[in-house]
Amino acid sequence: MESQEPQNGSKLLLFAFLIIALIGVNFFFGFEYSRKGSTLTASISDKPDTQVAYFFPISEPNYLPIYNPDITPPNIDAKSILIYDLRSGRSLYEKNSSARLPVASLTKIMSAVIVLENYNISDIVTVTGDAVKVDGERQELYEGERISVESLLKMMLIESSNDAAYALAQYAKSRDINFIDEMNKKASQLKMHDSYFNDPAGLNDSAYSTADDLSKLTKFALAFPLIWETMTQKDLIVESIDEKIKHITKNTNLLLGVIPNIIGGKTGYTDSALGCLVLVVEISEENDNMVSVVLGSNDRFGDTEKLVNWIKRAYRWE
Numbered sequence: 001m002e003s004q005e006p007q008n009g010s011k012l013l014l015f016a017f018l019i020i021a022l023i024g025v026n027f028f029f030g031f032e033y034s035r036k037g038s039t040l041t042a043s044i045s046d047k048p049d050t051q052v053a054y055f056f057p058i059s060e061p062n063y064l065p066i067y068n069p070d071i072t073p074p075n076i077d078a079k080s081i082l083i084y085d086l087r088s089g090r091s092l093y094e095k096n097s098s099a100r101l102p103v104a105s106l107t108k109i110m111s112a113v114i115v116l117e118n119y120n121i122s123d124i125v126t127v128t129g130d131a132v133k134v135d136g137e138r139q140e141l142y143e144g145e146r147i148s149v150e151s152l153l154k155m156m157l158i159e160s161s162n163d164a165a166y167a168l169a170q171y172a173k174s175r176d177i178n179f180i181d182e183m184n185k186k187a188s189q190l191k192m193h194d195s196y197f198n199d200p201a202g203l204n205d206s207a208y209s210t211a212d213d214l215s216k217l218t219k220f221a222l223a224f225p226l227i228w229e230t231m232t233q234k235d236l237i238v239e240s241i242d243e244k245i246k247h248i249t250k251n252t253n254l255l256l257g258v259i260p261n262i263i264g265g266k267t268g269y270t271d272s273a274l275g276c277l278v279l280v281v282e283i284s285e286e287n288d289n290m291v292s293v294v295l296g297s298n299d300r301f302g303d304t305e306k307l308v309n310w311i312k313r314a315y316r317w318e
Helices: 004-046 104-118 149-158 162-175 179-189 211-221 225-231 300-314
Strands: 080-085 090-095 124-126 146-148 235-239 246-250 262-270 274-283 288-297
Touching: 080 211, 080 300, 090 300, 104 149, 104 162, 104 179, 104 211, 104 225, 104 262, 104 274, 124 149, 124 162, 146 149, 149 162, 149 225, 149 235, 149 246, 162 179, 211 274, 211 288, 225 262, 274 300, 288 300
Parallel strands: none
Antiparallel strands: 080 090, 080 288, 124 146, 235 246, 262 274, 274 288
């Protein structure tokens, strides 16, 4: 009996040691898992491209402006129409808005964007013979005349001067800029996938765009205040640098002073394009603007006025 008792004690001591060792191992791995888990969580939150679920407060959708179907839309025979609400990003009315059509001098909105992105408005342009009387009808500039980019821009936008558009495009050559390429590159950047430009004035009717694309261009062009400040001027006198030549410009947009709160607009007409008009109108006191695009119209001003007035009656902004 004396020899059996020490053996049992040794076994108990060994068993206790094993228990303590297992507890220690378990504690070690538990601590490591916890530490690595917190590190992993931190690293995931630091990586913006890792797929992590985030929960945001649910906001109510904005249904404004709200349409009243009881107010019948006007009968408009224009080939293509789009009325677009800028704040909601919704079309309020459309007709064949993706139809590719010649857009005449609405092209000059794109030309103005290219000018303001690439030129200094105080630059001086010497008018070449190729820029004079380009449409074969009117002569707004004189060969050899020296005039600022800003003055040419205003002539192009207010009275839709084709001479001024060509003078601005030809000035690009002195700056190693291909003006027409820049127009089409900008169209691509703005996702105007149904547009193609081949002259700065819109005289060539093989070029085309759509009401939908022109609404994208107009929305982008609103970032250039000079364009819209210029297009709201009914008339303006611009001069050559030596002040010897004065150009009296009158706005081609007959809706100025007829429709209230006009932010600006651009007209266009050729025999193939017919009457075209882009108009931006502020919805008074609602912090919103609408873009109206009418293409291929026999009465661009009458059609636009009817549409804008109908939109104001048929939609509610509050």
